[in-house]
Amino acid sequence: LLSLLIVTVVALIRFTRGTEKLAEMQMNFVSGISHELRTPLSVIRAAGFNLRTKFAGQPEQVARYGKLIQDESEKLTALVEQILRYGSAELGRILGARELLEIAALLEESLPDTKQALAEAGVMIEERLADDLPSIKADKESLKHALRNLLENAVKHGNKEHARIRIRARKIAFAGTPAVQIGIRDNGPGIPTEERKRVFEPFFRGKLARDNQVHGTGLGLNLAKRIIEAHGGTLVLRRVAGEGAEFVATIPAANSNDTAERNSGRNDESTNSSD
Protein backbone atom coordinates (compact mmCIF):
# COMPACT_ATOMS: atom_id res chain seq x y z
CA LEU A 1 0.00 0.00 0.00
CA LEU A 2 2.83 2.32 0.93
CA SER A 3 4.64 1.70 -2.35
CA LEU A 4 1.37 2.34 -4.23
CA LEU A 5 1.01 5.64 -2.36
CA ILE A 6 4.61 6.62 -3.18
CA VAL A 7 4.13 5.74 -6.85
CA THR A 8 0.92 7.84 -6.96
CA VAL A 9 2.57 10.83 -5.28
CA VAL A 10 5.57 10.64 -7.66
CA ALA A 11 3.23 10.41 -10.64
CA LEU A 12 1.26 13.41 -9.36
CA ILE A 13 4.41 15.46 -8.85
CA ARG A 14 5.59 14.59 -12.36
CA PHE A 15 2.19 15.48 -13.80
CA THR A 16 2.13 18.80 -11.92
CA ARG A 17 5.67 19.65 -13.03
CA GLY A 18 4.77 18.74 -16.60
CA THR A 19 1.69 20.97 -16.46
CA GLU A 20 3.70 23.81 -14.91
CA LYS A 21 6.35 23.49 -17.61
CA LEU A 22 3.69 23.52 -20.32
CA ALA A 23 2.02 26.58 -18.78
CA GLU A 24 5.38 28.34 -18.53
CA MET A 25 6.14 27.49 -22.17
CA GLN A 26 2.75 28.82 -23.24
CA MET A 27 3.35 32.03 -21.30
CA ASN A 28 6.78 32.43 -22.92
CA PHE A 29 5.19 31.84 -26.30
CA VAL A 30 2.44 34.43 -25.80
CA SER A 31 4.87 36.97 -24.37
CA GLY A 32 7.49 36.31 -27.10
CA ILE A 33 5.01 36.40 -29.98
CA SER A 34 3.31 39.44 -28.50
CA HIS A 35 6.62 41.33 -28.42
CA GLU A 36 7.57 40.19 -31.91
CA LEU A 37 4.21 41.29 -33.31
CA ARG A 38 3.84 44.52 -31.39
CA THR A 39 7.22 45.97 -32.23
CA PRO A 40 6.96 45.97 -36.07
CA LEU A 41 3.33 47.06 -35.76
CA SER A 42 4.41 50.06 -33.69
CA VAL A 43 6.99 50.99 -36.31
CA ILE A 44 4.44 50.70 -39.14
CA ARG A 45 1.89 52.73 -37.20
CA ALA A 46 4.35 55.49 -36.32
CA ALA A 47 5.73 55.51 -39.89
CA GLY A 48 2.22 55.80 -41.35
CA PHE A 49 1.37 58.61 -38.95
CA ASN A 50 4.55 60.54 -39.78
CA LEU A 51 4.00 60.05 -43.51
CA ARG A 52 0.43 61.28 -43.37
CA THR A 53 0.90 64.18 -40.98
CA LYS A 54 4.48 65.37 -41.43
CA PHE A 55 6.22 64.16 -44.56
CA ALA A 56 3.58 63.75 -47.28
CA GLY A 57 5.25 66.36 -49.49
CA GLN A 58 8.85 65.22 -49.00
CA PRO A 59 9.79 62.59 -51.63
CA GLU A 60 13.00 61.52 -49.83
CA GLN A 61 11.19 60.87 -46.58
CA VAL A 62 8.37 59.10 -48.45
CA ALA A 63 10.93 56.72 -50.03
CA ARG A 64 12.71 56.18 -46.70
CA TYR A 65 9.48 55.48 -44.86
CA GLY A 66 8.16 53.30 -47.69
CA LYS A 67 11.24 51.08 -47.35
CA LEU A 68 10.83 50.98 -43.57
CA ILE A 69 7.17 49.91 -43.81
CA GLN A 70 8.08 47.26 -46.39
CA ASP A 71 10.87 45.86 -44.19
CA GLU A 72 8.68 45.73 -41.12
CA SER A 73 5.85 44.07 -43.07
CA GLU A 74 8.31 41.43 -44.25
CA LYS A 75 9.29 40.76 -40.65
CA LEU A 76 5.61 40.30 -39.79
CA THR A 77 5.07 38.02 -42.80
CA ALA A 78 8.01 35.81 -41.78
CA LEU A 79 6.68 35.67 -38.24
CA VAL A 80 3.19 34.69 -39.37
CA GLU A 81 4.65 31.99 -41.63
CA GLN A 82 6.71 30.61 -38.75
CA ILE A 83 3.65 30.44 -36.49
CA LEU A 84 1.46 28.87 -39.18
CA ARG A 85 4.11 26.28 -39.96
CA TYR A 86 4.42 25.48 -36.29
CA GLY A 87 0.62 25.11 -36.06
CA SER A 88 0.61 22.76 -39.08
CA ALA A 89 3.47 20.73 -37.60
CA GLU A 90 1.52 20.36 -34.36
CA LEU A 91 -1.39 18.99 -36.41
CA GLY A 92 0.95 16.52 -38.07
CA ARG A 93 1.00 18.31 -41.42
CA ILE A 94 4.63 19.18 -41.74
CA LEU A 95 5.46 18.29 -45.34
CA GLY A 96 3.82 18.84 -48.70
CA ALA A 97 4.64 17.19 -52.02
CA ARG A 98 8.26 16.26 -52.58
CA GLU A 99 10.37 16.87 -55.63
CA LEU A 100 13.97 16.32 -56.67
CA LEU A 101 16.20 19.17 -55.55
CA GLU A 102 19.82 20.25 -55.77
CA ILE A 103 21.29 21.41 -52.46
CA ALA A 104 23.43 24.24 -53.86
CA ALA A 105 20.43 25.98 -55.44
CA LEU A 106 18.31 25.36 -52.36
CA LEU A 107 20.92 26.90 -50.06
CA GLU A 108 21.19 29.94 -52.30
CA GLU A 109 17.41 30.44 -52.19
CA SER A 110 17.32 29.93 -48.43
CA LEU A 111 19.64 32.78 -47.51
CA PRO A 112 17.67 35.33 -45.48
CA ASP A 113 18.75 38.02 -47.93
CA THR A 114 20.83 38.25 -51.08
CA LYS A 115 24.57 37.75 -50.58
CA GLN A 116 25.13 41.38 -51.56
CA ALA A 117 22.65 42.67 -48.97
CA LEU A 118 24.23 40.43 -46.35
CA ALA A 119 27.70 41.70 -47.24
CA GLU A 120 26.43 45.29 -46.97
CA ALA A 121 25.09 44.44 -43.52
CA GLY A 122 28.57 43.16 -42.60
CA VAL A 123 27.79 39.43 -42.82
CA MET A 124 30.36 37.37 -44.69
CA ILE A 125 29.23 34.07 -46.21
CA GLU A 126 31.82 31.36 -46.82
CA GLU A 127 30.52 28.41 -48.83
CA ARG A 128 32.31 25.11 -49.34
CA LEU A 129 30.08 22.78 -51.30
CA ALA A 130 31.41 19.49 -52.63
CA ASP A 131 31.06 18.82 -56.36
CA ASP A 132 29.54 15.36 -55.94
CA LEU A 133 26.50 16.31 -53.85
CA PRO A 134 23.64 13.95 -54.59
CA SER A 135 20.13 15.23 -55.28
CA ILE A 136 17.53 14.95 -52.55
CA LYS A 137 13.80 14.39 -52.73
CA ALA A 138 12.18 16.99 -50.53
CA ASP A 139 9.33 19.41 -49.99
CA LYS A 140 11.08 22.46 -51.37
CA GLU A 141 9.27 25.17 -49.39
CA SER A 142 9.49 23.33 -46.09
CA LEU A 143 13.16 22.51 -46.45
CA LYS A 144 13.89 26.06 -47.57
CA HIS A 145 12.12 27.23 -44.45
CA ALA A 146 14.23 24.91 -42.28
CA LEU A 147 17.50 26.03 -43.89
CA ARG A 148 16.46 29.67 -43.70
CA ASN A 149 15.77 29.28 -39.99
CA LEU A 150 19.28 27.85 -39.52
CA LEU A 151 20.88 30.60 -41.59
CA GLU A 152 18.89 33.35 -39.85
CA ASN A 153 19.83 31.83 -36.54
CA ALA A 154 23.51 32.10 -37.53
CA VAL A 155 23.05 35.75 -38.59
CA LYS A 156 21.17 36.70 -35.41
CA HIS A 157 23.47 34.98 -32.96
CA GLY A 158 26.71 35.46 -34.84
CA ASN A 159 29.45 37.94 -34.14
CA LYS A 160 27.96 41.44 -34.00
CA GLU A 161 30.99 43.21 -35.48
CA HIS A 162 32.32 40.77 -38.06
CA ALA A 163 29.70 38.12 -38.67
CA ARG A 164 30.99 35.16 -40.66
CA ILE A 165 28.81 32.24 -41.63
CA ARG A 166 30.45 29.09 -42.89
CA ILE A 167 28.28 26.79 -44.95
CA ARG A 168 29.68 23.44 -45.95
CA ALA A 169 27.96 20.56 -47.71
CA ARG A 170 29.33 17.14 -48.51
CA LYS A 171 28.21 13.67 -49.46
CA ILE A 172 28.29 11.11 -46.65
CA ALA A 173 27.04 7.61 -45.95
CA PHE A 174 24.08 7.80 -43.57
CA ALA A 175 22.73 4.52 -42.17
CA GLY A 176 24.34 2.76 -45.11
CA THR A 177 22.82 4.99 -47.77
CA PRO A 178 24.13 8.17 -49.40
CA ALA A 179 23.12 11.48 -47.86
CA VAL A 180 23.96 15.16 -47.93
CA GLN A 181 25.42 16.70 -44.81
CA ILE A 182 25.08 20.47 -44.44
CA GLY A 183 26.91 22.37 -41.70
CA ILE A 184 26.03 25.96 -40.85
CA ARG A 185 28.42 27.62 -38.45
CA ASP A 186 28.52 31.14 -37.02
CA ASN A 187 31.32 32.95 -35.22
CA GLY A 188 29.25 34.25 -32.31
CA PRO A 189 29.65 33.53 -28.60
CA GLY A 190 28.39 29.94 -28.99
CA ILE A 191 25.83 28.11 -26.89
CA PRO A 192 26.53 27.54 -23.19
CA THR A 193 26.73 23.89 -22.09
CA GLU A 194 23.65 24.15 -19.87
CA GLU A 195 21.58 25.36 -22.84
CA ARG A 196 22.76 22.86 -25.45
CA LYS A 197 20.14 20.29 -24.53
CA ARG A 198 17.30 22.77 -24.77
CA VAL A 199 17.99 24.61 -28.04
CA PHE A 200 15.53 22.48 -30.01
CA GLU A 201 12.69 22.84 -27.49
CA PRO A 202 9.83 24.93 -28.84
CA PHE A 203 9.74 28.50 -27.40
CA PHE A 204 13.18 28.11 -25.82
CA ARG A 205 15.35 31.20 -26.01
CA GLY A 206 18.91 31.38 -24.70
CA LYS A 207 19.80 33.76 -21.89
CA LEU A 208 22.15 35.83 -24.04
CA ALA A 209 19.46 36.29 -26.70
CA ARG A 210 16.95 37.38 -24.06
CA ASP A 211 19.40 39.72 -22.35
CA ASN A 212 20.46 41.33 -25.63
CA GLN A 213 16.93 41.56 -26.95
CA VAL A 214 17.68 39.51 -30.06
CA HIS A 215 14.41 39.08 -31.94
CA GLY A 216 12.96 35.60 -32.10
CA THR A 217 10.08 33.33 -31.10
CA GLY A 218 12.01 30.26 -30.04
CA LEU A 219 10.33 28.24 -32.79
CA GLY A 220 12.96 28.37 -35.56
CA LEU A 221 15.31 25.57 -34.49
CA ASN A 222 12.44 23.36 -33.35
CA LEU A 223 10.75 23.67 -36.75
CA ALA A 224 14.02 23.15 -38.63
CA LYS A 225 14.62 19.91 -36.73
CA ARG A 226 11.07 18.66 -37.28
CA ILE A 227 11.16 19.43 -41.00
CA ILE A 228 14.54 17.75 -41.51
CA GLU A 229 13.50 14.73 -39.48
CA ALA A 230 10.30 14.44 -41.52
CA HIS A 231 12.62 14.02 -44.52
CA GLY A 232 14.25 11.05 -42.77
CA GLY A 233 17.25 13.12 -41.72
CA THR A 234 18.76 14.54 -38.54
CA LEU A 235 19.66 17.96 -37.19
CA VAL A 236 22.22 18.20 -34.42
CA LEU A 237 24.19 20.87 -32.64
CA ARG A 238 27.82 19.92 -33.10
CA ARG A 239 30.48 20.58 -30.49
CA VAL A 240 33.00 22.93 -32.04
CA ALA A 241 36.36 23.97 -30.79
CA GLY A 242 36.74 27.74 -30.55
CA GLU A 243 34.10 30.32 -31.31
CA GLY A 244 30.56 29.93 -32.57
CA ALA A 245 27.95 27.24 -32.89
CA GLU A 246 27.46 24.76 -35.71
CA PHE A 247 24.24 23.04 -36.67
CA VAL A 248 24.61 19.98 -38.86
CA ALA A 249 21.73 18.70 -40.98
CA THR A 250 21.88 15.30 -42.64
CA ILE A 251 19.34 14.58 -45.37
CA PRO A 252 19.17 11.24 -47.19
CA ALA A 253 19.87 11.40 -50.92
CA ALA A 254 17.09 10.65 -53.38
CA ASN A 255 17.08 6.98 -54.27
CA SER A 256 18.06 5.75 -57.70
CA ASN A 257 14.40 5.28 -58.80
CA ASP A 258 13.68 8.98 -58.19
CA THR A 259 16.78 10.11 -60.07
CA ALA A 260 16.08 7.69 -62.90
CA GLU A 261 12.53 9.06 -63.08
CA ARG A 262 13.89 12.57 -63.37
CA ASN A 263 16.48 11.56 -65.94
CA SER A 264 13.85 9.86 -68.05
CA GLY A 265 11.72 13.00 -67.67
CA ARG A 266 14.65 15.05 -68.89
CA ASN A 267 15.13 12.70 -71.82
CA ASP A 268 11.46 13.03 -72.66
CA GLU A 269 11.77 16.80 -72.55
CA SER A 270 14.81 16.77 -74.80
CA THR A 271 13.02 14.38 -77.16
CA ASN A 272 10.02 16.65 -77.17
CA SER A 273 12.08 19.74 -77.72
CA SER A 274 13.94 18.12 -80.60
CA ASP A 275 10.56 17.30 -82.08
Added chain:
Amino acid sequence: MTRQNGILEEMTNPQILLIEDEPGLVLTLTDLFRADGYEVETATDGENGLKQALTRRYSVIVLDVMLPKKNGFEVCRELRQAGVDTAVLMLTAKTLVGDRVTGLRLGADDYLAKPFDPSELLARIEALLRRVEKHHRATVNCFSFDDVQIDFERAEVRRAGHKVALAAKELQLLEYFVHHRDRLLPRDEILQNVWQYDREVNSRTVDVHVAWLRQKLDNPQSPKRIHTVRGRGYKFTS
Protein backbone atom coordinates in the same frame (compact mmCIF):
# COMPACT_ATOMS: atom_id res chain seq x y z
CA MET B 1 12.81 83.47 -28.84
CA THR B 2 10.25 85.45 -26.89
CA ARG B 3 10.04 89.01 -25.65
CA GLN B 4 8.88 89.43 -22.08
CA ASN B 5 8.92 92.72 -20.10
CA GLY B 6 11.21 94.19 -22.71
CA ILE B 7 13.83 91.50 -22.17
CA LEU B 8 14.78 89.11 -24.95
CA GLU B 9 14.81 85.61 -23.59
CA GLU B 10 16.08 82.44 -25.21
CA MET B 11 13.35 79.82 -25.28
CA THR B 12 14.57 76.26 -25.11
CA ASN B 13 12.39 73.46 -26.43
CA PRO B 14 11.54 70.61 -24.10
CA GLN B 15 14.13 67.84 -24.35
CA ILE B 16 13.23 64.20 -24.70
CA LEU B 17 15.59 61.34 -24.04
CA LEU B 18 14.40 58.34 -26.03
CA ILE B 19 15.83 55.04 -24.74
CA GLU B 20 14.81 52.44 -27.33
CA ASP B 21 16.72 49.69 -29.11
CA GLU B 22 14.49 49.09 -32.13
CA PRO B 23 16.01 51.09 -35.06
CA GLY B 24 12.63 51.55 -36.78
CA LEU B 25 11.13 53.10 -33.66
CA VAL B 26 14.18 55.24 -32.96
CA LEU B 27 13.83 56.70 -36.46
CA THR B 28 10.06 57.23 -36.47
CA LEU B 29 9.81 58.53 -32.92
CA THR B 30 12.76 60.88 -33.30
CA ASP B 31 11.12 62.33 -36.42
CA LEU B 32 7.75 62.48 -34.66
CA PHE B 33 9.09 64.35 -31.62
CA ARG B 34 11.29 66.72 -33.65
CA ALA B 35 8.42 67.59 -35.98
CA ASP B 36 6.45 68.50 -32.85
CA GLY B 37 9.16 70.87 -31.65
CA TYR B 38 11.03 68.72 -29.14
CA GLU B 39 14.76 68.33 -28.92
CA VAL B 40 15.58 64.62 -28.97
CA GLU B 41 18.53 62.60 -27.82
CA THR B 42 18.60 58.81 -28.11
CA ALA B 43 20.23 55.86 -26.42
CA THR B 44 19.89 52.32 -27.75
CA ASP B 45 20.63 50.31 -24.61
CA GLY B 46 19.82 50.59 -20.92
CA GLU B 47 23.35 51.31 -19.71
CA ASN B 48 23.92 54.24 -22.05
CA GLY B 49 20.39 55.51 -21.47
CA LEU B 50 20.96 55.58 -17.72
CA LYS B 51 24.31 57.31 -18.15
CA GLN B 52 22.76 60.01 -20.33
CA ALA B 53 19.81 60.50 -17.99
CA LEU B 54 22.17 60.92 -15.03
CA THR B 55 24.39 63.47 -16.70
CA ARG B 56 21.87 65.71 -18.44
CA ARG B 57 18.57 67.14 -17.39
CA TYR B 58 15.72 66.19 -19.76
CA SER B 59 12.09 67.25 -19.71
CA VAL B 60 10.82 63.73 -20.33
CA ILE B 61 12.39 60.29 -20.69
CA VAL B 62 10.63 57.86 -23.05
CA LEU B 63 11.87 54.47 -21.90
CA ASP B 64 11.44 51.05 -23.51
CA VAL B 65 11.26 48.13 -21.06
CA MET B 66 12.99 45.38 -23.02
CA LEU B 67 16.41 46.87 -23.62
CA PRO B 68 19.84 45.29 -24.10
CA LYS B 69 22.36 45.50 -21.25
CA LYS B 70 19.94 46.91 -18.65
CA ASN B 71 16.18 46.67 -18.86
CA GLY B 72 13.86 49.65 -18.53
CA PHE B 73 12.66 48.66 -15.03
CA GLU B 74 16.26 48.69 -13.77
CA VAL B 75 16.99 52.00 -15.52
CA CYS B 76 13.90 53.56 -13.91
CA ARG B 77 14.74 52.24 -10.45
CA GLU B 78 18.36 53.44 -10.63
CA LEU B 79 17.28 56.86 -11.87
CA ARG B 80 14.92 57.30 -8.93
CA GLN B 81 17.53 55.99 -6.50
CA ALA B 82 19.97 58.60 -7.81
CA GLY B 83 17.36 61.28 -7.13
CA VAL B 84 16.52 62.02 -10.77
CA ASP B 85 12.86 63.03 -10.79
CA THR B 86 12.49 63.57 -14.56
CA ALA B 87 9.12 62.38 -15.87
CA VAL B 88 9.42 58.85 -17.27
CA LEU B 89 7.01 57.40 -19.79
CA MET B 90 7.45 53.68 -20.31
CA LEU B 91 6.85 52.42 -23.80
CA THR B 92 6.72 48.72 -24.11
CA ALA B 93 5.48 45.57 -25.76
CA LYS B 94 4.88 44.03 -22.35
CA THR B 95 1.20 44.29 -21.67
CA LEU B 96 0.58 42.16 -18.62
CA VAL B 97 -0.96 44.09 -15.73
CA GLY B 98 1.92 42.93 -13.51
CA ASP B 99 4.45 44.61 -15.81
CA ARG B 100 2.53 47.86 -15.81
CA VAL B 101 2.28 47.82 -12.03
CA THR B 102 6.02 47.05 -11.71
CA GLY B 103 6.89 49.97 -13.98
CA LEU B 104 4.71 52.41 -12.11
CA ARG B 105 5.89 51.20 -8.69
CA LEU B 106 9.50 51.68 -9.73
CA GLY B 107 8.79 55.32 -10.39
CA ALA B 108 7.51 55.59 -13.96
CA ASP B 109 4.98 58.39 -14.39
CA ASP B 110 3.07 56.87 -17.28
CA TYR B 111 2.89 53.70 -19.33
CA LEU B 112 1.95 53.11 -22.96
CA ALA B 113 1.70 49.69 -24.60
CA LYS B 114 2.94 48.96 -28.12
CA PRO B 115 1.51 49.27 -30.70
CA PHE B 116 0.46 52.74 -29.61
CA ASP B 117 -1.23 55.55 -31.45
CA PRO B 118 1.47 58.20 -32.07
CA SER B 119 -0.98 61.03 -31.35
CA GLU B 120 -1.74 59.44 -27.97
CA LEU B 121 1.99 59.27 -27.24
CA LEU B 122 2.36 62.98 -28.04
CA ALA B 123 -0.69 63.84 -25.92
CA ARG B 124 0.67 61.87 -22.96
CA ILE B 125 4.04 63.60 -23.22
CA GLU B 126 2.31 66.99 -23.27
CA ALA B 127 0.28 66.00 -20.20
CA LEU B 128 3.47 64.91 -18.40
CA LEU B 129 5.15 68.20 -19.24
CA ARG B 130 2.17 70.17 -17.93
CA ARG B 131 2.29 68.18 -14.71
CA VAL B 132 6.03 68.77 -14.33
CA GLU B 133 5.66 72.53 -14.91
CA LYS B 134 2.84 72.76 -12.41
CA HIS B 135 4.88 70.86 -9.86
CA HIS B 136 7.87 73.13 -10.40
CA ARG B 137 5.78 76.28 -10.15
CA ALA B 138 4.22 75.02 -6.95
CA THR B 139 7.53 74.14 -5.37
CA VAL B 140 9.54 77.05 -6.59
CA ASN B 141 7.57 80.15 -5.65
CA CYS B 142 8.17 79.79 -1.95
CA PHE B 143 10.48 77.51 -0.10
CA SER B 144 11.75 77.37 3.45
CA PHE B 145 14.24 75.40 5.48
CA ASP B 146 15.51 75.92 9.03
CA ASP B 147 15.13 79.66 9.70
CA VAL B 148 15.40 80.57 6.01
CA GLN B 149 12.42 81.69 3.91
CA ILE B 150 12.75 82.16 0.17
CA ASP B 151 10.30 83.87 -2.15
CA PHE B 152 11.64 83.27 -5.63
CA GLU B 153 8.95 85.32 -7.32
CA ARG B 154 9.91 88.43 -5.36
CA ALA B 155 13.58 87.46 -5.29
CA GLU B 156 13.54 87.81 -1.51
CA VAL B 157 15.42 85.73 1.01
CA ARG B 158 15.11 86.09 4.78
CA ARG B 159 17.02 84.40 7.55
CA ALA B 160 15.63 84.56 11.07
CA GLY B 161 13.30 87.24 9.75
CA HIS B 162 16.12 89.45 8.41
CA LYS B 163 16.56 90.15 4.72
CA VAL B 164 19.60 88.51 3.17
CA ALA B 165 21.14 90.16 0.10
CA LEU B 166 21.85 87.63 -2.62
CA ALA B 167 23.47 88.36 -5.96
CA ALA B 168 21.46 87.28 -9.05
CA LYS B 169 23.64 84.21 -9.69
CA GLU B 170 23.51 83.18 -6.04
CA LEU B 171 19.71 83.30 -6.21
CA GLN B 172 19.68 81.30 -9.44
CA LEU B 173 22.02 78.73 -7.94
CA LEU B 174 19.84 78.51 -4.85
CA GLU B 175 16.77 78.07 -7.04
CA TYR B 176 18.53 75.29 -8.95
CA PHE B 177 19.45 73.57 -5.69
CA VAL B 178 15.86 73.84 -4.43
CA HIS B 179 14.46 72.56 -7.73
CA HIS B 180 16.74 69.56 -7.61
CA ARG B 181 16.87 69.06 -3.88
CA ASP B 182 18.08 65.73 -2.49
CA ARG B 183 19.83 64.95 -5.74
CA LEU B 184 23.54 64.81 -6.51
CA LEU B 185 24.33 67.68 -8.86
CA PRO B 186 27.61 67.42 -10.76
CA ARG B 187 29.44 70.75 -11.16
CA ASP B 188 29.16 70.44 -14.94
CA GLU B 189 25.40 70.17 -14.75
CA ILE B 190 25.19 73.24 -12.47
CA LEU B 191 27.45 75.18 -14.81
CA GLN B 192 25.41 74.20 -17.83
CA ASN B 193 22.07 75.07 -16.28
CA VAL B 194 22.88 78.09 -14.10
CA TRP B 195 25.66 79.70 -16.14
CA GLN B 196 24.72 78.15 -19.52
CA TYR B 197 28.43 77.42 -20.08
CA ASP B 198 29.51 81.03 -20.02
CA ARG B 199 33.10 80.89 -21.30
CA GLU B 200 34.33 83.08 -18.47
CA VAL B 201 33.38 80.60 -15.79
CA ASN B 202 34.63 77.21 -14.71
CA SER B 203 33.79 74.74 -11.98
CA ARG B 204 35.70 76.91 -9.50
CA THR B 205 32.99 79.54 -10.00
CA VAL B 206 30.43 77.05 -8.74
CA ASP B 207 32.56 76.35 -5.65
CA VAL B 208 32.89 80.06 -4.89
CA HIS B 209 29.15 80.69 -5.22
CA VAL B 210 28.37 77.67 -3.07
CA ALA B 211 30.75 79.03 -0.40
CA TRP B 212 28.93 82.38 -0.46
CA LEU B 213 25.53 80.69 -0.21
CA ARG B 214 26.72 78.62 2.72
CA GLN B 215 28.00 81.73 4.44
CA LYS B 216 24.70 83.50 4.02
CA LEU B 217 22.21 80.67 4.53
CA ASP B 218 23.96 77.64 5.97
CA ASN B 219 26.78 76.84 8.35
CA PRO B 220 30.03 77.30 6.35
CA GLN B 221 32.14 75.27 8.82
CA SER B 222 29.77 72.33 8.93
CA PRO B 223 27.15 72.64 6.16
CA LYS B 224 23.75 71.19 7.04
CA ARG B 225 22.05 71.82 3.71
CA ILE B 226 24.51 72.29 0.87
CA HIS B 227 26.78 69.28 1.01
CA THR B 228 29.90 68.61 -1.00
CA VAL B 229 29.99 65.13 -2.52
CA ARG B 230 33.72 64.62 -2.86
CA GLY B 231 34.90 64.50 -6.45
CA ARG B 232 31.34 64.52 -7.81
CA GLY B 233 29.49 67.73 -7.02
CA TYR B 234 26.94 69.07 -4.55
CA LYS B 235 23.73 67.97 -2.95
CA PHE B 236 21.14 70.22 -1.37
CA THR B 237 19.15 68.41 1.28
CA SER B 238 15.77 69.71 2.38
